[in-house]
Amino acid sequence: MSERAITIERPGLQSLVVDRGRFGLRHQGVGWCGAMDLRSYAIANELTGNAPGAAAIEIVLGDVIVRFDAPARLALAGADCDATLDGEPMSTWTAHAAHAGSRLVLHRPRAWMRTILAVDGGIDVPVVLGSRTTDLTAAMGGCAGRALRAGDRLKLGPACRNAMHASVSPPPIDFVLRTIAQPLADRLWDREWIVGHQSNRMGYRLQGEVTAHEIGAMRSHAVFPGFIQLPPSGEPIVLMSDAQTTGGYPLAGVVIEEDLWMLGQAPIGATVRFVRWE
Amino acid sequence: MAFLMEDFGTPNFRRIGQSAIMLECADASMPQQRRLWTLAREARGWTHIHEAVIGAGNLTIVFDRHALDVESLRAQLETGWADAPHERLEERTVEIAVHYGGNDGIDLREVAHACGLSEEEAIALHAGANYVVSFVGFLPGFAYLDGLDDRLHRPRRAQPRARVPAGSVAIAGAQSGVYPFESPGGWHLIGRTDARVFDPSREPAALLQPGDRVRFVPV
Numbered sequence: 001m002s003e004r005a006i007t008i009e010r011p012g013l014q015s016l017v018v019d020r021g022r023f024g025l026r027h028q029g030v031g032w033c034g035a036m037d038l039r040s041y042a043i044a045n046e047l048t049g050n051a052p053g054a055a056a057i058e059i060v061l062g063d064v065i066v067r068f069d070a071p072a073r074l075a076l077a078g079a080d081c082d083a084t085l086d087g088e089p090m091s092t093w094t095a096h097a098a099h100a101g102s103r104l105v106l107h108r109p110r111a112w113m114r115t116i117l118a119v120d121g122g123i124d125v126p127v128v129l130g131s132r133t134t135d136l137t138a139a140m141g142g143c144a145g146r147a148l149r150a151g152d153r154l155k156l157g158p159a160c161r162n163a164m165h166a167s168v169s170p171p172p173i174d175f176v177l178r179t180i181a182q183p184l185a186d187r188l189w190d191r192e193w194i195v196g197h198q199s200n201r202m203g204y205r206l207q208g209e210v211t212a213h214e215i216g217a218m219r220s221h222a223v224f225p226g227f228i229q230l231p232p233s234g235e236p237i238v239l240m241s242d243a244q245t246t247g248g249y250p251l252a253g254v255v256i257e258e259d260l261w262m263l264g265q266a267p268i269g270a271t272v273r274f275v276r277w278e
Numbered sequence: 279m280a281f282l283m284e285d286f287g288t289p290n291f292r293r294i295g296q297s298a299i300m301l302e303c304a305d306a307s308m309p310q311q312r313r314l315w316t317l318a319r320e321a322r323g324w325t326h327i328h329e330a331v332i333g334a335g336n337l338t339i340v341f342d343r344h345a346l347d348v349e350s351l352r353a354q355l356e357t358g359w360a361d362a363p364h365e366r367l368e369e370r371t372v373e374i375a376v377h378y379g380g381n382d383g384i385d386l387r388e389v390a391h392a393c394g395l396s397e398e399e400a401i402a403l404h405a406g407a408n409y410v411v412s413f414v415g416f417l418p419g420f421a422y423l424d425g426l427d428d429r430l431h432r433p434r435r436a437q438p439r440a441r442v443p444a445g446s447v448a449i450a451g452a453q454s455g456v457y458p459f460e461s462p463g464g465w466h467l468i469g470r471t472d473a474r475v476f477d478p479s480r481e482p483a484a485l486l487q488p489g490d491r492v493r494f495v496p497v
Contacts, residue, residue: 026331026340027318028484029418029458029476128478137459138418140478180295219306220415220422222331222338226295246333246415254295 003070004121004156008148010065012106017123017142017154018058018116022131026245032225033135034241036201036264037114039171040078044118047075047095049163054122055132057148059115061267062106066117068098072156073120073163077170078265079112094167112173112265121157136201137242175266177259178277182251184230187211188274193236195263195270201242203229204263206272210234218248226255228274238263289359291352297328297343301355306335308424311412313362315488320358332413332488334422371491374456374473376405376447378496382470383447385435389466393429401496403427404468409454409492414484419458419476421486426454438464445470447494454494456486469494 008015018041021034035041035058045054057066062081068074076083076092083090084105090096092115098104106115125132125143134142143152179188193206211234223229227239229249236252240263255263256277266272290302301317303310314337321330321339329340341351378401379386390400409423426449434450439462442448446457448465457463458475475485486492 023328024322025483026329027322027414028482029414029416029420030483031418129483135418137461138476138478139459182294219334219336220413221300221333221336222298222329222415224295224298224340244416245331246413251294257296 004072004159005069006072006119006154006156007067007069008064008150008152008154009067009103010063011148011150011152012059012062012064014060015064015148016058016134016136017055017125017132017148019055019131019133020053021241022129022133022135022141025129026222026224029245030129031135031137031242031245033131033133033141033201035116035133036241037078037116037261038264039261040114040116040265041118043093043168043171044075044077044116045122047077047093047163047165047168048073048118048120049160050118050120050122054118054157055125056116056118056123057154059106059117060113062108062115064104064106064117066104068102068104069100069153070156071097071099073160074098074104075118076106076115077118078115079109081106081109081115083107091167093170095163095165113267114264119156120160120163124155124157135242173262173265175262175270175272177255177262177272177274179228179253179255179274180277182228182253184250184252185276187230187234188228188236188252189276192271192273195266195268195272196235197268199268201240203240203243204238204266206236206238208235210236215250218250220246220248223247226257226260227251228253228255240264289356291355293348294338298338298340299348299351299355300336300338301359303335306412308410310335311424312489313359314413316362317355317358318488320362321355324354331415333415334412369489369491370487371493372486373493373495374447374471375497376469376471376494378404378447378469383468385466386468389430389432389449389468392432395429400430400468403430404449404454405494405496409494411486411488411490411492412453413488414486417458417461417476419484419486420455421475421484421490421492423454423486423492424452426452428452432466434464435466438462442467443470445472445475447471
């Protein structure tokens with residue numbers, strides 16, 4: 001019986017082992033670093049019958065090949081990458097069965113940004129400070145604290161017996177983000193924002209109709225994923241999974257937890273809007 | 279005694295987002311900060327609290343909003359603030375060996391010049407001061423150190439650097455700090471240390487904790 005594992009043959013632009021996040025250590029400066037699209041992450045785990053916090057692989061813009069070294073149940077959620085399993089088309093948002101030697105191929109997606117690959121049993125990398133997720137800043141968690149490379153072999157946890165669903169419908173996505181107003185919220189509403197080039201797992205920089213503003217002496221305070229900061233340029237930065245733990249820029253709003261996943265799926269150049277949420 | 283109690287004032291509360299509430303003190307003075315250290319440690323022991331993060335004169339609590347009502351949490355924090363004992367945390371002094379200037383501290387010359395000092399004088403002032411960890415944030419293990427000599431106070435760099443080397447010893451405003459990892463940063467780099475400021479296999483992982491005293495030792 002071969003060990004339950006998968007091997008990365010082609011890692012793509014950036015593939016990371018992720019889970020919900022590394023919690024309870026922000027007072028030590030440690031970020032959450034969870035999946036950028038927690039909704040797709042949760043769905044993919046559910047489809048494979050995993051416990052909600054099992055580690056999965058987050059893939060940016062497809063272009064990935066994975067070999068299964070043992071039979072496993074797998075599911076893809078998020079960006080549709082025209083995936084094939086042993087050459088046969090494999091639908092996203094649906095559980096599938098791989099056998100020892102199966103090859104999963106992901107192409108470039110036509111929409112969305114990130115795909116979650118969940119495998120039953122979860123990716124069994126060591127738990128670091130309470131989580132398996134990758135922290136690229138501190139180079140810890142995940143696979144040696146870095147993005148996956150060709151040849152990386154990842155062990156899987158014990159096989160799961162049960163999955164509740166074989167398939168789900170993709171969640172609708174409109175890039176309209178419900179937002180709780182903070183003091184500078186008037187600068188957010190009623191305009192379109194373009195996701196800028198300097199957007200990554202730490203934060204999304206948005207471009208649009210902005211007004212530069214003076215920032216007085218600010219006292220640093222805690223910040224979290226979903227916080228919208230307004231630096232002096234007036235161009236909003238929405239903090240994401242790998243965000244720093246404290247910051248000093250004034251806040252314009254907070255994207256509600258239920259909607260932040262959409263931003264994790266917004267490619268550079270996408271248009272997003274904020275609407276007031278009470 | 280009454281006038282002593284008033285010094286701490288009543289903190290301000292601000293709800294931020296669905297699951298976070300921030301307690302803001304009147305200022306970021308050391309007595310207020312000491313209270314925050316105590317209150318934060320206590321709050322981490324309460325049920326349904328996910329995070330208790332200290333800033334400069336503020337404390338933000340992330341809570342389970344399905345299990346905890348924000349008003350009762352606020353009341354708990356008010357009581358906790360009023361009752362926070364004046365006990366001092368166990369005082370520890372951590373010494374950090376620093377290679378000052380040259381390639382290890384590429385901004386030292388400019389900082390010294392801007393402050394009207396020689397490089398040697400700037401080093402003596404930085405290494406001569408007693409620092410206290412005010413809070414830890416920004417990056418894993420990055421400690422904000424109060425106690426920088428007035429003569430070395432400089433605003434942050436107008437243009438932050440995209441890459442600051444790991445171990446950089448830096449100053450900005452009234453504070454000093456050590457970059458645990460290579461990262462972007464807007465502080466002035468005056469030296470470098472080989473000390474491991476953050477190590478996930480250590481307990482606690484961050485070398486410097488709120489209340490710790492820190493001294494920099496030139497090598």
